[in-house]
Amino acid sequence: MAATWHETLRNRDPFRRIFSRLKSMDRRLQSWSARSVGHVELRLSVSRVLIARLDAAQDFRQPSPVESWLRRQLKRTYLGLASLHRSIARQCVHLSWLRAADTNIAFLHLYAAHCKKWNHIHELCVNDSVVTDPAAMAEAAYRHFSDLLGTTNHHDHTIALEEIDDRHFDLSALDQPFSVDEIWAAIRQLPHGMAPGLDSFTSEFLLAAWDIIRDDFVEAFGKLYELNGCGFHKLNEALLTLIPKGPDASTLSEYRPISLIHLFAKLVAKVLSLCSRRALASSSPPTRVSSSLAVPSTRTSC
Structure with missing residues (x-):
């Protein structure tokens, strides 16, 4: 496994390097x-x-x-x-x-x-018409779920968070670079026995091959810390599929979308969630809530 991982031509971009090495390892x-x-x-x-x-x-x-x-x-x-x-x-x-x-x-x-x-979806009811063409069904699904997400609108009022809880916390630890221990702790807490991602690997691969892939993954996390997302699209793709909520699903509202993402994207999300969890653990629920929460929109929006 180590020979296969390191035999791939070394790319200066860690994202592209991990992508090519995962493909070579899969083959x-x-x-x-x-x-x-x-x-x-x-x-x-x-x-x-x-x-x-x-x-x-x-x-x-x-x-x-x-x-x-x-x-x-x-x-x-x-x-x-x-x-x-x-x-x-x-x-x-x-x-x-x-x-x-x-x-x-x-x-x-x-x-x-x-x-x-x-x-398998054979047909969909869209605007009182039946659609059977796969491309047309994909386009209808894209429009439907894009409309559900909505767009950002201007609001005349917002929430004054300082009126809810005026305490201040030291969150400087969230600005520190990702450490090897943080990444390894996230790997150990990833769920096991799940379906493989788009790269055909599961969390068990990270556990078994961490000593081999550690340097590349740490370098990729360092690039994310620098807010350099060039090449990250190689590891940030997702495959969306629709799961019927019932046996007779016919409209898009009767389907539930799920996504299949890359293993590296799962790991990034897990590391960020653990960092946020540690920051939230240092605070307790607010004990005082003010009744005057509505303030002009000149305040910072939440």
């Missing part, structure tokens, strides 16, 4: 998986046929030591492949409440195929 890991594991179902079928032929041969003659050894090895391999096959199927259906002995592999395959068909 190498997929190649390694194909060589070491291969097609699981095909290997299961071959092992099953060989075991059946060796068992049938035992009915007519005594197996040789080599055949006995081969049969034991095939059974070990078959059990390992069967466990791997079931784990892959369970990951496809995302049923965390399902126990290991509650169902068989056929149910997992059927449920995964059903979810894939159910999540």
Whole structure:
């Protein structure tokens, strides 16, 4: 893993360097998986046929030591492949409440195929008309959720925050550069067992390869601290998808959008949230609320 990470041409931009190295690592890991594991179902079928032929041969003659050894090895391999096959199927259906002995592999395959068909949007009702073209549905979804976000409007009044709580806090720690300990603490608190991001990696990769990728990630955080976002778009993309709220969803208001972002963007958000949490922990809820909260808009808006 270390050789694969460092063999990529070193780019002066840490964002682009991390992006290219993650892509190279993903290709190498997929190649390694194909060589070491291969097609699981095909290997299961071959092992099953060989075991059946060796068992049938035992009915007519005594197996040789080599055949006995081969049969034991095939059974070990078959059990390992069967466990791997079931784990892959369970990951496809995302049923965390399902126990290991509650169902068989056929149910997992059927449920995964059903979810894939159910999540596909065939048509949408937009302004009393039915839209079936994928590009038109994407454009309608973009307009719908953009309108929900709204725009900034001028207000004649605002909230005087100093009237709510006139205490002052020392927030100078938030202006300090990101430290290695802060980044590592955020990595350890990232949720585990989640779907991989656009770069095909999860938080488990950060835990396992932190000693290898640490320097590049720390340099990228330093660039963010300097408010230099050049090249950050490589790691700040998101894939949006719509999840139906019910079985008969037909309009965009009956769908819930979710996003799939890069692993580095998840880590940045986690580090910022932990920094904000420490700052908020030093303050307590306000004990006095003033009744005169409405002031002219010349005050600083919240």
